[in-house]
Amino acid sequence: MIVGLFAWAFLPNYSSECTTIENCTYANNRGWRYIWYTSGALVFLMSVARVTVIRLKETPKYLLGEGKDAEVVETLQFIAHKYNRPCSLTLEKLDACGVTGAAMGQERRGSVSHAKKRFSFGEIWAHLRGLFVTRRIGLSTSLIWLSWLLIGLAYPLYNVFLPSYLATRGAETGDDSPSTTWRNYTLANFSSIWGPVLAGWMCQSRWFWGRRGTMIVGALITMVFFFAYTGVRTASQNVGFTCAISFCLDADVGKKNIYYGTLYAYTPEVLPSAHRGTGNGIAIGLNRIMGILSAVIATVADTTTSVPIFICAALYLVMAMVAAIFPFEPMGSRSS
Template sequence: MSTLNEKSNIQNSDSQNSESQDSQKSEAQKVQVEYSVKDAELLEDGKGVMIKAAQKDMTEVENDDPALSAKIHLVNDALDEIGFTWTHAALFCIAGFGYSADSQMEMIQSSVYTYVNMQFLGDNSYPIATQCSYAALILGSFIFGFGADLIGRKLCFNSSLLLAAVFGMFTGGAGSYPMYVIFFFLSEVAAGGNLGTDVAVFMEYLPSKYQYLNTTMAAWWGVGQTIAAVLAWAFMPNNSCSDAATCTSSNNRGWRYNWYVNSGIILVVGLIRLFVLKLKETPKFLVSNGRDEEAYETIMALAKKHNRHCSLTLEDLKSCGEIKEDYYNAKKHGHSFKKLCTTTWDNIKILFQSRKVTYSTSLIILSWMIIGLAYSTFYNFLYTYIAEHGATGLDSTYITYRNGTIDNVVGIFGPIAAGWLIKVPFLGRRGTMIIGAIAGMAILFGYTTCRTAAADAGFGSATYFLINVYYACLYAYTPEVFPTRARTTGVALCMALGRVAGAFSPVIYWFASSSSSAAPIWACGALIGSLSILAFLMPFEPSKQRTV
């Protein structure tokens, strides 16, 4: 009898556990189903202003985990309730400088490589450092992008600028070309990991009402280019040698000054990130890794800091149930390389989990590859083409750096215009990308008629402005349509493949620059125009939904 009772008790216990698990799953699914019901619900934000609580979340891009979907939804509600704060404003600037650092590093190399080659290699040498920079950017995208989804945004966010600055300083002090290439490569690895991480950090703290700032933040890309262009204009004309035969370190200090000052600026911002901003891990990353308590504490600390009301409770998060344990847990898995690889592969699979999501991801990757190849190749051939067709006054070092500075200053306003355009209801992200791609193609074709320094400044400014309208939307659209669990993995994959395509640009130029054919220019311009078709075909419109 005793044995039968024990068996009966065990069976009753199993039944209760099963019912409890079913209840948890049912509750999570119930919360997910109620998303549409909550569309009309109103919550009071931190300022006492009534706002709509829950637009429809972009749940189609998430993996099949109703508990996680429900938790992300609650985090979105909490951030919307708190509203925009000074912390968000500071994060817009400090995270935005990641864009700036990435573009600065690229701009420095384009400004100095001729004089570096003169000093170390002589004239007409293959651009080894430029080619290596593409490999470094690809590697940086993978290391920081994949890493941010595995171990968190915070470490990648805080370390990338510091590493880029330190290696940039070493690059400026290089005494030989191999050392220059090595330190430049390392600085680009660090800088190349900025973009995907920075936009993810900002986006995952941002209230949905202000999602347009994800696009506007790309203005910092132009800020970085402008800083680098101004410094090049200041240092290069009067501190550079004129030919390889007489080029020594003593009469060719301009490129070193460029590296030192740009790296110093990046170092200051990196220290501000570490010691002033003191960023906490993003709440969306925390809940996607089973760390509900930390996510709750982070949200409540933000609300308390700015004296805003937040109705979220830890019990709300817990009541959604347990998420699938397919994430990397350092405490549980230690330093298991196998687990890191399997989790990364799982994250990649999320980007292709359904036909619609696969279609979306494929179009985004193709867009990155086309813009990566076509834009840089166009510029490589442009000046050769217009020089052969009667251009005058474009061979002056002073004019080159002056026009470059003007172009980059004007380019800052492209993302700002894009941030305004995406708020136009019938345009959104996709419509703005269509406008940017078509207008960019038209101005690039017009650029081929340039024959004077003034025309170069005008066409260059218009090109930077219009292409940055497209670029800003693409930079924001990419992470917006990827879920938290695989967000930086997706961005890394897109940027890496875009840079793989871009790596062919100097190769194409090296082998085809002797030809006077205009075909490369027209082909690249047409490819940029084709981006409008891809934008039209993209299935998601983030301006109408909240990111997950």
């Protein structure tokens, strides 16, 4: 939203005369540079604050999986001190628990999760096996990957195809001036902020069946708005439905809302801690691959029919069904 505000302020006022290569000079094309400067300065300040002020620590469970016992104790003691809670754990007490699941010759807890060489195919294979160590965990991993694959196809395909579909139906979605474009972009991003707020409440509410129920509701609501958006005929309708869809689900980078945001948080929450980096990386990779394929599909699709839109909306119904059969519900319990 902040970048949208930057663009709304700078582009219409400092790039208005830049319409062709010949008349596009530094003097009349400074808008994008101003956005670059302000955005870069903001990111730099936030990066400094991230290192000096918001000094996050690694999770004890991950450190335990890595066999870093001293850091486990240090982190837990830090958390206990920060929130004024007792913590009697010491490195000696942790060592007294023994080494679990270690093969002969392995001295540290958690080394069973790794191959002899950390950067090798054996290491990757060890993590892949960990994602399917039991039938239930394997089902969970497969369904999570399927969900990321489906949403990676459905949302980009819808976005790519919809403008052509609306144009063939004679929809007047407003002028394409820089001011209107970036105003709408800012409004959509502002609307998208509140989707995670609602999702955060829904995830903790038994009325919505926790994480799985939140994803089901988010997917179904998004499906309804996708179908309804095909009826857009005016600029006001376009802005209104765009904001509604942004609130429910907007899969652009950095905007993760009711369904997408919940899936984004649910994925590392239920994957086995020692292997969640691999599982999450594969999930994101599948999402991006399908995003590329969606552009190819949209290029060869027939834009004179509404079939692709109905397919996209139907995919959200499938996502809701997949969410309903996720084997794990983390609400009220510890992560895996």
